[in-house]
Amino acid sequence: MSGQQGGGRCSTGVCATCADLAEEATVLRLLDRGMAVVATGAGELEVSVALVAAAVGDTVLVHAGEAIAVVRG
Amino acid sequence: MRFVDEFRDASTARALAAKISKLCEPGRHYKFMEVCGGHTHTIYKHGLEDYLPDNITLVHGPGCPVCVIPMGRVDDAIHIARQPGVLMTSFGDMMRVPGSDGNFFDSNAAGTNIRMVYSPLDSLKIARQHPDLHVVFMAIGFETTAPSTAMTVLRAAEEGIDNFSVFCNHVTIIPAIKAILDSPDLRLDGFLGPGHVSTVIGCRPYEFIARDHGKPVVVAGFEPLDILQSIYLLMRQLRQGRAEVENQYARVVPWDGNPVALRAINAVMEPRPYFEWRGLGFISHSAMRMRDRYAGLDAERRFDLPGVRVADPKACQCGEVLKGVLKPWECKVFGTACTPETPIGTCMVSPEGACAAYYNFGRFDRRRVREVSRA
Numbered sequence: 439m440s441g442q443q444g445g446g447r448c449s450t451g452v453c454a455t456c457a458d459l460a461e462e463a464t465v466l467r468l469l470d471r472g473m474a475v476v477a478t479g480a481g482e483l484e485v486s487v488a489l490v491a492a493a494v495g496d497t498v499l500v501h502a503g504e505a506i507a508v509v510r511g
Numbered sequence: 512m513r514f515v516d517e518f519r520d521a522s523t524a525r526a527l528a529a530k531i532s533k534l535c536e537p538g539r540h541y542k543f544m545e546v547c548g549g550h551t552h553t554i555y556k557h558g559l560e561d562y563l564p565d566n567i568t569l570v571h572g573p574g575c576p577v578c579v580i581p582m583g584r585v586d587d588a589i590h591i592a593r594q595p596g597v598l599m600t601s602f603g604d605m606m607r608v609p610g611s612d613g614n615f616f617d618s619n620a621a622g623t624n625i626r627m628v629y630s631p632l633d634s635l636k637i638a639r640q641h642p643d644l645h646v647v648f649m650a651i652g653f654e655t656t657a658p659s660t661a662m663t664v665l666r667a668a669e670e671g672i673d674n675f676s677v678f679c680n681h682v683t684i685i686p687a688i689k690a691i692l693d694s695p696d697l698r699l700d701g702f703l704g705p706g707h708v709s710t711v712i713g714c715r716p717y718e719f720i721a722r723d724h725g726k727p728v729v730v731a732g733f734e735p736l737d738i739l740q741s742i743y744l745l746m747r748q749l750r751q752g753r754a755e756v757e758n759q760y761a762r763v764v765p766w767d768g769n770p771v772a773l774r775a776i777n778a779v780m781e782p783r784p785y786f787e788w789r790g791l792g793f794i795s796h797s798a799m800r801m802r803d804r805y806a807g808l809d810a811e812r813r814f815d816l817p818g819v820r821v822a823d824p825k826a827c828q829c830g831e832v833l834k835g836v837l838k839p840w841e842c843k844v845f846g847t848a849c850t851p852e853t854p855i856g857t858c859m860v861s862p863e864g865a866c867a868a869y870y871n872f873g874r875f876d877r878r879r880v881r882e883v884s885r886a
Contacts, residue, residue, distance in 0.1 A: 460549075460655065460707050460733075471666075486632060489658055489772045499710060499763055502602070502652070503630025504659035506772055507710035507763050 461500045462509060465492050476500065518734030519557070527739040528562040534746040541567045542698065543745055544835055546688060547705035548575030548863025549733050555868040557735040563742065570697070570835030571865035573687045573791060574705050576652040577604045578833060578857040578864045581787045582821040584680055585610030588649050591678060591814045592623040598641065599625040599678075600634040601649040604861045607854060611821045625649075631663035631677070638667075638675035645674045647810045650681055654711040657681045657799060658772040661779040664801070664808050678810040679801050682786065684708050685716050686797035690788075692724055696836045701745040703738065704730035706760040711776075713768025714756050721754040732760035779805055789823065789857055790830025829856035832865050839866040840876045 463476035465487065472488025476498065485498075487505045492498050498505035535541070545551060551571045554560060560569060573579055585608055592599040592615075599615075606615040606627060615625045628634050631648045638646035650660045660677060667675050684705060691697060704717055709730045717728040727748035731741035741759045748755060758764055779802060786798030801809035823829065826844045831837035839845050839858065849855040851867050858864035862871070869875070 472662075485630070486659070486662055488662055489769060489775060499707065501655045501707065502659040503632045504656075504662055506655065506658055506707070506769055507765075510762050 460506075462497055463500050463505075465494050465496050465498060468492075468494060474505075476505075515734065518732070518736045520736065523736055524559075524562055524739055527736065527743055528564075531567070531739070531743050531746055532564045534743070534750045535564050535566055536750075539566065541700045541746070541749070542570055543567070543701050543703060543742065544570045544572045544691070544697075544699050545703040545731070545738075546572035546574045546684065547703075547708065548572075548578065548861065548865070548868075549707065550703055550705070550731060550738060551575075551865050551868050552863055553733050553735060553738055555872040555874065558872070559735055559738055562739065567742070567746075570699065571832070571868075572691065572702075572835060573788065573833045574653065574684060574708070575833075575858070575861050575863040575865075576656065576682070577602075577608055577861040578829065579682060579687075579788045579791070580605075580608060580651060580680060580857065581789045582609065582611050582823065583787065583819055585614070586612070586821060587816045587818060588678055589613075589615070589618045589623065590817055591647050591810055592618060592625050594645075594814060596643070596645055597624070597647055598637065598644045599623070599647045599649060600628040600631075600637060601625055602629075602651065603627045605649055605651060607860050608857055609854065631660050632666070635663050635667055635672065635675055638672055642674055645676070645813075647814075648675070648677050650677050650679050653682055653684050653705070653708050654776070655707045657776045657780065658711060658769070661772075661775040664779045664805055665775065667808055668805060673807065676808050676810040676813050677801065679780065679799060681780065681799040682788070683782070683797055683799065684712075686794045687788065687791065688717075688720065690791055690794050690797075691834060692720065692726075694834060696834060699726060699835075700749060701727040701729070703741050703745070704728050704756070706730060706732050706737075706764060709758075709760070709764045709768065711769050711772045714758050714764065714766050715768075717756045721756055725754045727754045728756045730756070730758045730760050730764055732763065778802075787820065788833075790833040824855055827856035829858045829866075832856075832858050839869040840874065842866070846870055846875050 463478045467475045474487040497509040499507040634648040729741040780799035782796045828842040858866035
């Protein structure tokens, strides 16, 4: 739940279950049907990369399991 | 950590703050609204207000997706969850949003099955695993989460999954900004534009703010230095007599946004004639509903909803907080009857809510704010 993990308040501002907080993640493997395995601060996660042109190694911005931007720089 | 440490350097922050101070005209007061709740969270987590000169006030806008959901929609969701054979899924921070008869947790205690998920795709996975149940995803959020919902609907349609539907509560940020600009309560000098919404919609939709209202907009990132630099850019525009849209968050936000994501949203959803926002009332064309083509995946059409409008609790002043008219600690119930553990209003629920940000980072009242600032 929002901001609460194990009874304490979330300190990072990026909880996996928060509605509208983005996570930056690195693409590890591209899968079928626009999906990919990404590395987040909290471990590996399968997300959709169908809306961005992301390659392995790119950092993407993930909102609710969907990458919506590639982070440049 | 990449993209984090370099944006949190204290000496750079102090240098930026000094540059901001130099741009202040003596005797003038500046009021900027950060539209996005993510910015509010960063500002209080890192104490950025304390870096700024006294004559700059940050006003917290309506960009917290959970905070703006009216009570009636929570009641509608609980009504759907009570139907036989329904499993509802929701983002975690929606779980504690109060309806007129309790929140999702209370509803579960009374027998419904509302589960937290990380994404709508996870809901679809649950639907595949439970063909005997009808899975309804409670979709909320701005243009940041709408692409995820849209892609899930497209995938469900493609796979022909018929035990899945979406209760669509997606809202759009531009009509809310227009409503704020038209509100006589508030005089603003400029806006910090929502960084992540802009990755999808781009920077062009804000141009009317500069052109028609003569106010600068800087699309801002979410790290402390992003926000301070954006305030600096706003101050520089005011000092130079300019009103333009600038993109401070160019490492993530393309000027034209993400056209593929916009096409996906547009394929699945269309604007509603109007939608009720908590605190702001009914705003025309401010939310999305499912298109006829996806009627079978639309929970609003599959279930008969009560659709009753419920007034906010009298004690709650979330509306004024969402419009930036009141500071959270000026609300009568802030920190007493209303806390993150037992929220009365939505602004106390989500970490993006202004009240939760103030409460969590110790800004309980005017006196305490001064003490925290001196520390």
